[in-house]
Amino acid sequence: MRQSSVRGEGATAQSAGDISGDGAGAVPAPRGGSRRSRRAGGGRGSRRGRRRVLRWVSSALAFLILGTAAAGYLYYRHLNGSIRTDALNLGENKLGGSKPNAFGQTPLNILLIGSDARDDEANQELGGAKDTFGGPPLADVQMLLHLSADRSNMSVVSMPRDTLLMMPKCTEENGKVHPASTRLVQTNQSLSRGGPGCTVAAWTELTKIPIDHFMMIDFKGVVAMADAIGGVPVCVEQNVYSRTREGKGSGLKLPKGTTRIQGEQALQWMRTRYGFEDGTDIGRTHAQHQYMSSLSREFRKNAKLSNPVMLNSLAQAAIKAMVVDPGLNKIDRLYDLSMELKKVPPNRITMSTMPWVYSTREEGRVEPEPGAAEAVFKMVREDVALDGKGSGTPADGASPSPTTPPPAAPTTAPAQAPAKIAVSVVNATNGKDGAQAKVKNRASEIASLMIRKGFTKTSSETTATTGGEDTTVVRFADDAQAADAAAVATALGLPASSVLKSEEVSGITLYVGKDWRTGDAPAPAPPAPTSLPTSAHALNGDNEGACMAIQPGFTW
Template sequence: MRHSSVRGEGAPEQAAGGISGGGGPGASGAVPEPQGEGDGTSGVRRRRRGKRRVLLWTSSTMAFLILGTAGAGYLYYRHLNGSIQTDALNLGDNKLGGPKPNAFGQTPLNILLIGSDARNDKENQALGGGRDTFDGQPLADVQMLLHLSADRSNMSVVSMPRDTMIKMPKCTEPGPDGKVHPASKGLVQVNESLSRGGPGCTVAAWQELTKIPISHFMMIDFKGVVSMADAIGGVPVCVQENVHSRTKAGKGSGLKLPKGESVIQGEQALQWLRTRYGFEDGTDLGRTHAQHMYMNSMAREFRKNAKLTNPVKLNSLAKAAIDAMVVDPGLNKIDRLYDLSMELKKVPPGRITMTTMPWIQSPNDRDRVEPKPGEAEDVFRMVREDIALDGQDAKQPGGSASAPAASSSATPSAAPTATPPAKIPVAVRNATGGKDESQVKVKGRASDVVALLVGKGFTKATADQLTGAEDTTLIRYAKPEQAADAAAVATAFGLPADAVQQSAEVPGITLFVGKDWRTGAAPPAAPPAPTKAPDSARPLNGDDDKACMKIQEGFTW
């Protein structure tokens, strides 16, 4: 029986599912039959995913739209401040301490865009369908991380498929008596994070998986999507052949476009963002690629400052955006949204890169995916280290990839501490077995590292009786005022900046000796960071105005 994270049964359009953002059948190269027929349990599961889920991808596009249009007109709408809905930024224990500034004091921004399938009013229910799920918990079915570089020269967007299986972190709802959602014992579908206390748990799940500190989130629901699409005024898109997204069984978005470029808006834009049948091989991988094309084209339109000067249109867009979104407290004012939009506006479309997290099919379920070993981490690391996914940093002297703060060397030393090493208590835990405990812990390893710390002047270091399970060596600290002291420990061993994390699960500064440091006097140096996103991420450049969707056989007219 399919678990509660899958909704949409009884929705007006029962488009067969797969994996949003590039998963599912496409992972094995299988092409869904145009008739929409399936066999066995997997086929039934795919058919249950309908209009509700694909509309969520529209929500993520609208989140991007909000950011892009804020600078065009939000200052005119200060009276909307009181209407902005907010929720806690991070409900997890691991706060990561925020993005690290570069050598010039500039700080990157990481913004998580979330699409919720909440059916909390008649508008959302009408758009979402699936009457049997009206009272269900909302799901974070769209998740995109927008990374704005520290020097504001480039922007990277990383989509995560909704059916990605991850280990869910512990999340605690706000308030003195906030409900505690314990960490999952096994893998859980990532979109369930929203039902574990709100968007702050989705942020926590991303941070736990990627180790990327998230600055803000923006969450969008169904309502407002169509009206906001109308308010855009039209976005150019391209198809390589005439296309009609409709199967003989009546499934599909209904999109019908002639070969070449068309300017779409309103319902037609919604159809483009929903289309699965008819694009590429008929899987969600093609649908995601089409959504990225749309977002890049939209960004180019905003750059031209066209179609968004009409006060009536701006008013309609602003109202639709405010009604449809929830943000963290750091974005709870129109001025703050405006300031953010001005930062985003500095990036030319040619330095915007859209990607999907590299994935593999889950070994236990062909309808689920997991992060692709190696290549998913490469993308996450590039974001953590502020390296542009388009590869241009490596070509430019002084670019992010060669800047001191973007390398894998430790930047915590940039945060000086007034505490001498001899006065810094450090607990050392043996975590050398790895997260999956695939290796036997090295006996006495914590004591060995304590001796190394004492030799470096940290005379209050002690071996903890508790152990851990980590693939890489980490330093965690409990309170913000301990951050600088934890950074000093990292610097002593040459650990990278992202190895230092704030966590409520430790009583003080704690060094976890990971599987990567089973022997020797220092952790092994990290290999050089990638300089360009892997092909498996399907990078799409924002300046590519020649991008044109390939059409699936059998869907032309």
């Protein structure tokens, strides 16, 4: 733009010289009249000419500036108008936001979803399986990305698509209800229960991690992003060809060593099961981690302001590829998010898999590993770095200081006095597994305790028919009750994560869980681990030597 303006100014100056009669291109003065009058007349004409030229130049420059600005604004509006959105959480339980750290910084949790939807010609061509055309989409890739409060580290936890879970009740924005499942359901079916908002709800129900945003991408989106970045390097330990005798498999065919893949080949890598490790979905998850780690390194190398062509290509590809929640529905919000993610160096990015065990209830499927899976979720909830290196100073490099401004005050109204807060108490001490009987009279015992603490409007629901709870929770019905529910939790020494918004209740209800079968206080929760269990199969984001093992029988 600047070069064009300079060239235009040079051409205009030459024209001004021609009109004024200066230089070799001057127009001869007409015959007759004195030399003085000719000089005087030429001077007036010159001044008039210069004024006309200046007006023309200023008008032209103004037009160019306004035109460029208008074009930029229209392009910005075009990109914003192209962003597709869906509801963030369609479930009943709505957790509050993540707890700020001592410096007022807040973690960020984003659920990344890969959809196998075959809802248009491009996705059908890439996905194959004609018998599934027009069918409900499946969330075949699910990764929770956790950005630490101080932006020093990033953790990614994948859930294998074959994981069996109890699905929560999900209500679409149009009012359609998908009831809670009465049996274990494969986790990738969550997407067909109303969209990505139900996948978020399933993660929230399982992990108790507050999820701030989601990003969902389909087959053609994976292809577009890989092309826009110029390919992603991946590695295999042997030649690999993902194809069975029955014709199953992704069709991925790569030579031993490192290959830069893009386009359809990148999609094949993300979808390969037959040929990697043991031929299960777990091997596919590990391959996805290698790809995502490599992709993040490529972004850091290429997505720079000094490379505007690449940035524009990536921006357009990303917008066309993704569906996001309403909180990410503007270009500037997506840009701000990318800048936050970019603060984390690759050697502080940890890719991991939810610890799992093979299901004894459905062959070939897996379930969260008792104890180990919850340990990983607890590390994320409490903002503990999965690489075991701890947190750093605030991302801007400033040393922590007691003068750092505190987190913003909540927008909800302050809690009422305890005597004005109505609370119902439910006995849920049998736990979700129902392995233990309920403790007799537990609801009335805790109701008496609440009254002694000043919550005089507390009552026990001794006839309530409810499932058990592994941990004690306080549920509330609407935002106006949020502060009062938090006050109940604080009075009992319960963590902030125990306060849940739910459609199951009409008012504030305390569910006394398996962790509080005796005494006047629930059993203190054990501290979060400081390192991942080995079953989480961690991969460091700076590991450029990662290479996929190949399943016997799938080499060439």
